[in-house]
Amino acid sequence: xxxxxxxxxxxxxxxxxxxxxxxxxxxxxxxxxxxxxxxxxxxxxxxxxxxxxxxxxxxxxxxxxxxxxxxxxxxxxxxxxxxxxxxxxxxxxxxxxxxxxxxxxxxxxxxxxxxxxxxxxxxxxxxxxxxxxxxxxxxxxxxxxxxxxxxxxxxxxxxxxxxxxxxxxxxxxxxxxxxxxxxxxxxxxxxxxxxxxxxxxxxxxxxxxxxxxxxxxxxxxxxxxxxxxxxxxxxxxxxxxxxxxxxxxxxxxxxxxxxxxxxxxxxxxxxxxxxxxxxxxxxxxxxxxxxxxxxxxxxxxxxxxxxxxxxxxxxxxxxxxxxxxxxxxxxxxxxxxxxxxxxxxxxxxxxxxxxxxxxxxxxxxxxxxxxxxxxxxxxxxxxxxxxxxxxxxxxxxxxxxxxxxxxxxxxxxxxxxxxxxxxxxxxxxxxxxxxxxxxxxxxxxxxxxxxxxxxxxxxxxxxxxxxxxxxxxxxxxxxxxxxxxxx
Amino acid sequence: xxxxxxxxxxxxxxxxxxxxxxxxxxxxxxxxxxxxxxxxxxxxxxxxxxxxxxxxxxxxxxxxxxxxxxxxxxxxxxxxxxxxxxxxxxxxxxxxxxxxxxxxxxxxxxxxxxxxxxxxxxxxxxxxxxxxxxxxxxxxxxxxxxxxxxxxxxxxxxxxxxxxxxxxxxxxxxxxxxxxxxxxxxxxxxxxxxxxxxxxxxxxxxxxxxxxxxxxxxxxxxxxxxxxxxxxxxxxxxxxxxxxxxxxxxxxxxxxxxxxxxxxxxxxxxxxxxxxxxxxxxxxxxxxxxxxxxxxxxxxxxxxxxxxxxxxxxxxxxxxxxxxxxxxxxxxxxxxxxxxxxxxxxxxxxxxxxxxxxxxxxxxxxxxxxxxxxxxxxxxxxxxxxxxxxxxxxxxxxxxxxxxxxxxxxxxxxxxxxxxxxxxxxxxxxxxxxxxxxxxxxxxxxxxxxxxxxxxxxxxxxxxxxxxxxxxxxxxxxxxxxxxxxxxxxxxxxxxxxxxxxxxxxxxxxx
Numbered sequence: 002x003x004x005x006x007x008x009x010x011x012x013x014x015x016x017x018x019x020x021x022x023x024x025x026x027x028x029x030x031x032x033x034x035x036x037x038x039x040x041x042x043x044x045x046x047x048x049x050x051x052x053x054x055x056x057x058x059x060x061x062x063x064x065x066x067x068x069x070x071x072x073x074x075x076x077x078x079x080x081x082x083x084x085x086x087x088x089x090x091x092x093x094x095x096x097x098x099x100x101x102x103x104x105x106x107x108x109x110x111x112x113x114x115x116x117x118x119x120x121x122x123x124x125x126x127x128x129x130x131x132x133x134x135x136x137x138x139x140x141x142x143x144x145x146x147x148x149x150x151x152x153x154x155x156x157x158x159x160x161x162x163x164x165x166x167x168x169x170x171x172x173x174x175x176x177x178x179x180x181x182x183x184x185x186x187x188x189x190x191x192x193x194x195x196x197x198x199x200x201x202x203x204x205x206x207x208x209x210x211x212x213x214x215x216x217x218x219x220x221x222x223x224x225x226x227x228x229x230x231x232x233x234x235x236x237x238x239x240x241x242x243x244x245x246x247x248x249x250x251x252x253x254x255x256x257x258x259x260x261x262x263x264x265x266x267x268x269x270x271x272x273x274x275x276x277x278x279x280x281x282x283x284x285x286x287x288x289x290x291x292x293x294x295x296x297x298x299x300x301x302x303x304x305x306x307x308x309x310x311x312x313x314x315x316x317x318x319x320x321x322x323x324x325x326x327x328x329x330x331x332x333x334x335x336x337x338x339x340x341x342x343x344x345x346x347x348x349x350x351x352x353x354x355x356x357x358x359x360x361x362x363x364x365x366x367x368x369x370x371x372x373x374x375x376x377x378x379x380x381x382x383x384x385x386x387x388x389x390x391x392x393x394x395x396x397x398x399x400x401x402x403x404x405x406x407x408x409x410x411x412x413x414x415x416x417x418x419x420x421x422x423x424x425x426x427x428x429x430x431x432x433x434x435x436x437x438x439x440x441x442x443x444x445x446x447x448x449x450x451x452x453x454x455x456x457x458x459x460x461x462x463x464x465x466x467x468x469x470x471x472x473x474x475x476x477x478x479x480x481x482x483x484x485x486x487x488x
Numbered sequence: 489x490x491x492x493x494x495x496x497x498x499x500x501x502x503x504x505x506x507x508x509x510x511x512x513x514x515x516x517x518x519x520x521x522x523x524x525x526x527x528x529x530x531x532x533x534x535x536x537x538x539x540x541x542x543x544x545x546x547x548x549x550x551x552x553x554x555x556x557x558x559x560x561x562x563x564x565x566x567x568x569x570x571x572x573x574x575x576x577x578x579x580x581x582x583x584x585x586x587x588x589x590x591x592x593x594x595x596x597x598x599x600x601x602x603x604x605x606x607x608x609x610x611x612x613x614x615x616x617x618x619x620x621x622x623x624x625x626x627x628x629x630x631x632x633x634x635x636x637x638x639x640x641x642x643x644x645x646x647x648x649x650x651x652x653x654x655x656x657x658x659x660x661x662x663x664x665x666x667x668x669x670x671x672x673x674x675x676x677x678x679x680x681x682x683x684x685x686x687x688x689x690x691x692x693x694x695x696x697x698x699x700x701x702x703x704x705x706x707x708x709x710x711x712x713x714x715x716x717x718x719x720x721x722x723x724x725x726x727x728x729x730x731x732x733x734x735x736x737x738x739x740x741x742x743x744x745x746x747x748x749x750x751x752x753x754x755x756x757x758x759x760x761x762x763x764x765x766x767x768x769x770x771x772x773x774x775x776x777x778x779x780x781x782x783x784x785x786x787x788x789x790x791x792x793x794x795x796x797x798x799x800x801x802x803x804x805x806x807x808x809x810x811x812x813x814x815x816x817x818x819x820x821x822x823x824x825x826x827x828x829x830x831x832x833x834x835x836x837x838x839x840x841x842x843x844x845x846x847x848x849x850x851x852x853x854x855x856x857x858x859x860x861x862x863x864x865x866x867x868x869x870x871x872x873x874x875x876x877x878x879x880x881x882x883x884x885x886x887x888x889x890x891x892x893x894x895x896x897x898x899x900x901x902x903x904x905x906x907x908x909x910x911x912x913x914x915x916x917x918x919x920x921x922x923x924x925x926x927x928x929x930x931x932x933x934x935x936x937x938x939x940x941x942x943x944x945x946x947x948x949x950x951x952x953x954x955x956x957x958x959x960x961x962x963x964x965x966x967x968x969x970x971x972x973x974x975x976x977x978x979x980x981x982x983x984x985x986x987x988x989x990x991x992x993x994x995x996x997x998x999x
Binding site: 023024025027028053054055056057058059060061062063064065066067079086087088089090092093094095096097101103104105106107108109110113114115116117118119120121122124125132133135136139140142143145146148155156157159160161187188189190191193222223239240243244246247250256257258259263265266267268271341344345348412413414417431432433435436437438439440441442454455456460461464465467468482483 | 490491493496497498499502503507508511512514515518519520521522526527530531534539542543546547548549550551552553555556557559560575578579580581582584585586587588589591592595596597598599600601602603604605606607609610617618620621622623624625626627628629639640641644645674675676677679747749750751752753754911914930933937
């Protein structure tokens with residue numbers, strides 16, 4: 002067995018070397034550092050990460066704007082998020098992530114709308130600050146129930162040297178609402194990851210001081226309780242945060258803040274008042290958790306709500322931070338859902354057993370979903386992050402097997418070549434990759450958007466996840482690809 | 489227990505379960521959203537004339553615009569050529585967005601690369617990125633042509649593409665005869681249709697340069713424009729085939745964006761062959777089907793070829809009639825009998841369905857040429873356009889649209905709202921309601937808010953499958969448009985007469 006395993010590992014290493022050969026020398030040298038075959042027992046995956054993508058390849062990465070507007074700020078539902086600059090960034094990110102929310106859009110919530118300053122040439126030449134000041138007032142008048150406005154900067158804003166902070170401060174006083182300037186221009190950093198960090202910093206600098214002031218004045222209108230927690234880093238894609246929240250509430254915790262999926266301005270203000278921050282997407286939100294730990298002494302805990310084993314493990318770890326009442330309830334929750342999960346596995350495992358999966362996504366998913374696949378009898382043979390950092394790759398080691406192929410910021414070319422050679426049964430990645438692989442007659446699921454399905458988090462989400470993997474893999478349409486008269 | 493193994497509920501039903509409804513109620517305690525009364529009051533206010541006036545006073549804020557930015561159009565044009573890799577110089581997030589947007593509409597792969605410029609390039613310029621990028625793209629993706637366009641970042645810092653590409657050639661990264669057309673496509677000028685024009689002109693001027701004019705070869709060029717109906721491109725080819733006229737489609741991305749699944753990923757399916765495109769100055773004439781999308785390309789072709797350039801919109805019966813007559817006159821070939829039969833069938837269908845459409849008040853929005861075609865079709869059906877919103881409009885378009893509307897008794901109630909967005913349209917639809925809305929998928933928010941049935945026509949269409957595979961041009965296309973419109977109206981008639989014992993007296997079987 003060991004010999005077979007090491008032979009396979011050697012073969013995978015050979016594949017990596019072969020795939021690299023097509024690159025020009027300089028690019029080959031750079032890309033080689035981002036690809037590796039995992040050796041069990043090592044403390045990280047042995048790949049470099051969070052480094053500039055090489056020019057001229059098809060990277061799947063986005064930009065800082067995407068990280069801030071699309072992920073951290075955009076889902077805060079009762080605020081207006083202005084795409085400040087030319088029309089494109091706002092247009093392409095309009096309603097793109099399925100961050101579900103409850104509200105009357107255009108009246109008290111604004112999640113699926115596109116607000117833009119639609120920069121024209123004159124704005125670039127003369128600066129956009131005047132226009133910005135004017136449109137913030139227009140927005141506040143047309144949407145009186147909006148709780149505030151964020152300014153999501155696009156590339157030209159930073160390049161022409163606009164002072165959006167000054168405009169934000171001035172207009173905020175004028176309209177009597179918070180205006181948060183976010184310097185998330187797309188050229189900053191190497192991916193959307195810096196946008197997450199920048200957005201977190203604006204929460205620290207522009208939101209929490211208001212929360213502190215209100216707490217001091219006693220105008221927060223909030224009675225703290227012993228079991229208050231914040232659910233952080235869940236963007237409620239297909240309702241994920243809700244199928245997570247229900248478990249936390251069932252175990253007796255009080256979820257005070259959902260940040261940012263389906264979140265509100267007020268929930269953000271309440272965040273520093275909780276007893277524990279629970280973070281699902283470490284990559285995008287660890288910064289604010291660390292800050293709250295330092296500034297408010299609030300501990301934080303990472304958890305994983307994909308698949309029953311990880312859910313149970315996480316529920317127990319969370320309960321450990323509280324008293325016996327909560328611990329007992331956590332056990333009840335685990336027991337309650339056990340038959341449901343067992344039924345799902347009993348139904349779907351026989352259909353999925355032994356299937357091999359290649360993953361490539363962002364955030365937490367390249368590692369967190371692996372146990373969910375495993376519970377269905379599937380094996381993840383390769384994984385990697387769009388925009389992970391060293392700490393993500395360290396955390397990944399807890400989830401992967403010896404010999405797993407790791408690719409950081411994989412290029413379109415590499416991904417295709419790896420798929421051709423490793424011949425997985427399923428690829429789980431994003432929309433840009435989906436049809437490339439489907440043309441290869443390879444079953445595919447989008448793991449950014451759950452392929453318009455979901456939720457995938459929590460016990461209820463696991464049922465949907467299992468159903469979806471089955472329908473992707475076992476669709477009879479794959480058997481139609483080859484014409485019967487072609488041997 | 490919400491999940492039943494025999495009937496697993498996803499988001500569409502799961503969150504309607506009492507457990508989740510209770511959860512959402514509980515969450516409200518912390519949300520501090522305004523009271524339901526306050527929300528209802530403001531919601532009503534947003535439907536009023538007062539709100540409409542305030543909304544139209546906006547000068548700086550744009551809300552839900554019906555336009556995208558230049559590079560999207562540029563890369564859409566680029567993939568219409570054989571073996572062509574779109575190469576976007578600037579910040580990398582843009583390409584991720586373009587590829588995502590196009591892929592979501594077509595449900596097809598879309599390959600494009602970026603030079604991934606970051607802070608250092610913002611300071612020192614993107615020359616290094618461009619040179620390295622060309623070298624890598626060439627090695628990995630083995631294109632026959634690389635079509636370079638910019639993002640707003642590269643434009644703001646003033647990168648000079650022409651000089652950069654020359655430097656790349658001098659450094660031997662790409663050979664001297666390898667075609668690298670380039671276009672400056674700042675996102676703060678024009679829209680996606682401007683980018684289409686800039687790129688197409690760049691490609692044609694690059695490819696024709698070594699060939700030039702050698703005399704007529706009997707071909708007719710057709711420029712589709714930012715036309716996202718791949719069925720249209722196939723229909724154009726079929727019509728020319730029936731005429732027996734040799735055709736060059738300039739930027740034929742029909743196979744690229746509607747490719748067969750044969751179990752292999754082909755990076756560059758189809759496309760206008762480069763040597764064919766290089767001959768375009770020797771064609772008899774050039775048709776553009778999108779006048780406002782292609783002004784610079786047409787000007788280039790007119791000057792460089794010295795041959796006629798014509799515009800046509802083969803939408804609806806009249807639009808198709810006019811185009812076929814233009815084509816027949818130009819080539820001296822008679823209109824094929826088969827097309828006349830198709831015309832008869834389409835007219836038959838129009839007369840069969842007109843009663844359901846006649847007098848219906850319609851709001852529509854989209855790119856200028858798309859809207860012109862739809863207006864023409866609606867008027868010949870007896871529908872009444874009311875609100876016509878074109879975010880990326882210009883004065884010439886507005887004058888043409890007004891003239892068309894003025895020419896028909898059914899166009900008298902229409903207003904052309906150039907430069908306005910879908911939030912303006914929302915106010916228009918609340919204060920002056922219509923029976924039908926025509927536009928892309930973003931219109932579903934207007935459908936929800938106003939209850940006006942939506943016919944999805946245009947780009948992008950994310951939430952309905954396969955519409956782009958059908959033609960909207962020619963008599964066959966007229967039939968498709970009619971089908972989508974009349975059956976949406978009939979669906980609405982059914983929906984409105986569905987309540988048993990109350991509205992279902994007119995829940996008719998036969999319509």
